[in-house]
Amino acid sequence: MSLLTVENIRAGYGDVDILNGVQMRVDRGEIVVIIGPNGAGKSTVMKTIFGLVKVREGRIVFEDKEITNLRPDQVVRAGLCYVPQEKNVFPTLTVEENLEMGAFIRNDDFSKELQKVYELFPAMYEKRRQPAGALSGGQRQMVAMGRALMLDPRLILLDEPTAGLAPAIVDLMFDNIQKINGLGVSILMVEQNAKQALAMSHRGYVLATGRNRFEDTGRNLLANREVAEMFLGG
Template sequence: MSLLQASGLYAGYGGVDILRGTNLRVEADEIVVIVGPNGAGKSTAMKAVFGLVPIREGRVEYMGEDITNRPPERMVTRGIAYVPQESNVFPSLTVLENLELGAYALSGDHRPRMEKIFEIFPRLKERRHQQAGVMSGGERQMVAMGRALMVDPHLLMLDEPTAGLSPRLIDETFERIKGINQLGIGVLMVEQNARQALAAADRGYVLATGENRYEDTGPALLANPEVAEMFLGG
């Protein structure tokens, strides 16, 4: 049984389908990356899975359960966390307050989760009383991922986690994502830095006009000359 299985998704905005039969699969121990040109439907696919865009046709299963068109708050309580590309922190709140809000839907003592996140992101512990809005882009991305991890998810969904970051911070972000995956958390990621993302991925999907064009291991997609020429800049 796959951690996540999305089959034949048709979804979009205002009655216009952006996704046209899209399929996605994530196993429990995998990092899976979605790449493709602008307008390919990558972010729409993530939002459809998470219940932010209505699915007109198709099915999403999570751990064998049909979650098609479930509201996002239900996804969170089932162990799916989503980090959007933009507006992913509360800038006027401290790091600590941002993390605490990540666990709003859960009961019990959140301190063990908080300590685990501080182990993954030591810089957040150092700056836990600092407002998120005055932090660097890379630090804000750590806050966003940390808050998502407060729900102790089985699946972490990341939309363009390295957007706007320097090359050094991009490398650091990918290393953090690998570390999170090694904790037993499946990762589904949309990423503009396609070469680095595929190098880090167990499997990848190439989308174009809302349709699956290629699916293979990350290294195999990187080595595919057609993928390189059409989608990776040669």
């Protein structure tokens, strides 16, 4: 049974529709990747799921509960977290304070989750007393993902997690994403490094002009000549 289902959603900004009947799903334990050209609506899908963009038509279901147009804080409480591409840390707070902010809706002891994050990202433990704004781009991304994990979510939305990172850090980030998935967390990810993302994904979606263009396993999308020529650089 699907963990997340996006059913024929139409959404956008102002009077302009960016998404025109997009459909997708994430099953439990999956890594699902969304790729496509600039302006295809990839990030808008993420924001719409998280309640930052209003759905005009269609619906979004998470764990058999409709979450269409819920506020972001309500979506978080349902067990779904979102890591945006930019402005994803509190720069003046320390690394540890950023992580603690991730547990803002919890009233119980979250020390186990904090320990889990430090085990996953050892460099974050070493820098836990430093302001997050003083970290490199890759380190800030780790803090943002770690903060999402503090809520023990069932699904994390990652919007361009490797954008602007050096190639060696990109590889590390993909390793970290697989480790998070190995903890039992499902992942829906928008990613510009499409070939690497599809290679590690269970399934993928290709969007174009706010519509579904292709859907298949990551391996099959990589092997699809039309997808390669149009969206993967040949």
